[in-house]
Amino acid sequence: MTTHVLGDTGVLTGRSLRHILRSPDTIITTAVTPIALMLLFVYVFGGAINTGSGESYVNYMLPGILLITIASGVAYTAYRLFLDMQGGIFERFQSMPIATSSVLWAHVLTSLAANLVSVALVIGVALIMGFRTGASGAAWLAVAGILVLFTLALTWIAVIAGLSAKTVDGASAFSYPLIFLPFISSAFAPTDSMPGPVAWFAEHQPVTSIVNTIRALFAQEPVGSDIWVALAWLVGVLAVAYAFANAIYRRKIS
Amino acid sequence: MTTEAAIRVQGIEKSFKDLHVLRGVDFDVRAGSIFALLGSNGAGKTTLVRILSTLLKADAGTATVHGFDVAAEPGDVRESISLTGQFAAVDEVLTGRENLVLVARLRHLENPGAIADDLLARFSLTEAGNRKASTYSGGMRRRLDIAMSLIGNPPIIFLDEPTTGLDPQARIEVWQTVKDLAGQGTTVLLTTQYLDEAEQLADRIAILHKGTIIQNGTLSELKRLLPPAKVEYVEKQPSLEDVFLALVGDTDVSDTGGTDDDGRRTADDGRTDRAVPARKEAR
Numbered sequence: 113m114t115t116h117v118l119g120d121t122g123v124l125t126g127r128s129l130r131h132i133l134r135s136p137d138t139i140i141t142t143a144v145t146p147i148a149l150m151l152l153f154v155y156v157f158g159g160a161i162n163t164g165s166g167e168s169y170v171n172y173m174l175p176g177i178l179l180i181t182i183a184s185g186v187a188y189t190a191y192r193l194f195l196d197m198q199g200g201i202f203e204r205f206q207s208m209p210i211a212t213s214s215v216l217w218a219h220v221l222t223s224l225a226a227n228l229v230s231v232a233l234v235i236g237v238a239l240i241m242g243f244r245t246g247a248s249g250a251a252w253l254a255v256a257g258i259l260v261l262f263t264l265a266l267t268w269i270a271v272i273a274g275l276s277a278k279t280v281d282g283a284s285a286f287s288y289p290l291i292f293l294p295f296i297s298s299a300f301a302p303t304d305s306m307p308g309p310v311a312w313f314a315e316h317q318p319v320t321s322i323v324n325t326i327r328a329l330f331a332q333e334p335v336g337s338d339i340w341v342a343l344a345w346l347v348g349v350l351a352v353a354y355a356f357a358n359a360i361y362r363r364k365i366s
Numbered sequence: 367m368t369t370e371a372a373i374r375v376q377g378i379e380k381s382f383k384d385l386h387v388l389r390g391v392d393f394d395v396r397a398g399s400i401f402a403l404l405g406s407n408g409a410g411k412t413t414l415v416r417i418l419s420t421l422l423k424a425d426a427g428t429a430t431v432h433g434f435d436v437a438a439e440p441g442d443v444r445e446s447i448s449l450t451g452q453f454a455a456v457d458e459v460l461t462g463r464e465n466l467v468l469v470a471r472l473r474h475l476e477n478p479g480a481i482a483d484d485l486l487a488r489f490s491l492t493e494a495g496n497r498k499a500s501t502y503s504g505g506m507r508r509r510l511d512i513a514m515s516l517i518g519n520p521p522i523i524f525l526d527e528p529t530t531g532l533d534p535q536a537r538i539e540v541w542q543t544v545k546d547l548a549g550q551g552t553t554v555l556l557t558t559q560y561l562d563e564a565e566q567l568a569d570r571i572a573i574l575h576k577g578t579i580i581q582n583g584t585l586s587e588l589k590r591l592l593p594p595a596k597v598e599y600v601e602k603q604p605s606l607e608d609v610f611l612a613l614v615g616d617t618d619v620s621d622t623g624g625t626d627d628d629g630r631r632t633a634d635d636g637r638t639d640r641a642v643p644a645r646k647e648a649r
Contacts, residue, residue, distance in 0.1 A: 210472050
C-alpha cells in the first residue's frame, strides 16, 4: 500500500485543486482582506508611522501582509477538511485501500498551491502600489522558501483544527489569532515604539523574526541572526503541528 | 451455514463510554448471498458495519471479512470490500463522471475513464455524467454512490441503509441493483430498518436488537417463529404505494435526467405483482 502514497496523494490533490478551480473566490477572498489592509496602512496610517528606516512604507509592511494572507488562506483548508469529514467521502476514502497519509497531504499540498497564488496576487498589487526591490534571484528563492515553510506550518495547524472541529465555524475560528499575530510584531511599526511588555512579546514571537528576515531579503540587507530564529520557529511549529495532526488523525481513523 | 463464510463475526463488542452499543454479536454470511441486518434506529447496525469495514475497532471479539481479520489485516480487508454509507459519499463539487474516475484512480485501475463511462451507462446516469453531483436528486446521488462502490468489483459490499430517504422508485432501483450484484456472486451485507426491504432482498435476515442478534434465519424460518397464519377474508385494497407506482410508474423516472431504461421498469412490475404489504413510513 505504501507504494501508492505518491500516486494516491497526487490523485487526491488533483481532486481538491479542482474544488478550488471551481470556486476561485476562495483564492480571491484570501487576497482581498490583505490587499485592503495594505491600502489602509499605506494610504491612511502609513504617513503617521515612523519606521525609522529610509524605505517606503509599502516596502516596510509587505512582509507582514504576506503572512496575514497565508494566515487567512489556511482557514479554507480547515474548512474543506471539515466538510470532507462531514460528508461520507472521508469514510469512503478510509474504507478504500489507499495510503492513509495521502488524504491529509492532499489537503496540505492544495493549501500550498492556493496560498502561493494568493501571495502572488498580493505581491502584484503591492508592485502597482510602488513596492520595489532589487532582490536577487537567490533572495527571492529564500523568501519563497520561508513563505512555503510558513504555509506548511500554518496548514498543519489548520489540519488539527479541521480534524477536531465540531462545527464549520469552529473549523475556521483558529485562524483569527494567527491573522492577528502580525499586528503585534514588527510588521507594521518598529517594536521599540511599543510599551515594555508589548514590545517584549512582539520581539519574542515568531512573526517578528520572519518579517525581519523577509524585509532584509527584499532590501538586500544582511539577514543577521533573524533568519535562524525564524527557521527555528518555522521548523519547530511545523514539526509539532505535524505530529499533533497525525496523532489526532490516527485516533480518528482507528 | 456452509463452510464458505465471506464474513464471520464472533463475539463483537463495542462501547462508547458508558453506552454498550454491541454486546457480543455473532453471525456468518455465506459468500454470494444477501444478508440483511434488521434493526431499529440505534440498534448498532452502523457501528457494526463500521467495524467490519475497518473504520472502527471493536472492544472485543473477532471478525473476518473475505478471510482477513479486520483488526490485524485492515489493508487486505479494504482491498476486498466496498462501503456505501448511510449518507451518499459523493464529492458534490465534482461531476458524476469525475467522482467515478476518482475512485477508479484510487483503486489503481487502468482506463478509469472507460470504467466511469460503463458505470454511468449501467446506472442510467450517462446524461447527467458531466453535471456536478450537487445538482443530482437523492435517488441519482444514491445510484452514483453505489456505482462508486462497485468500481474494482470488490467481492463483498456493505450497504448501510441504502434506501433511507429515497422515494419509492429510487428504492426499487436500488433493490434491483442489489439483486443484480448478488446474481453476479457479490456478497452483500445490508442494514435496514425497513422490514419489507429485508423481505424483498435478503437470503438471510438477522435481527439486531439492543446490541445482540436476537434472531438469524431465512425469511421462512423467521416466519415459523410465529403461530401458523390464520385464514381471514379481507377486501384487497391497493396500498397507497401501489397507487403511487401505478400512477407514476409507467411514465418516467423523473430523476434519471431523461435516460430511462427498460430493465428498471420490469423491476417495478415484478415488485407490484408480488403485492408486498404496504410499508408504513418509518418517519
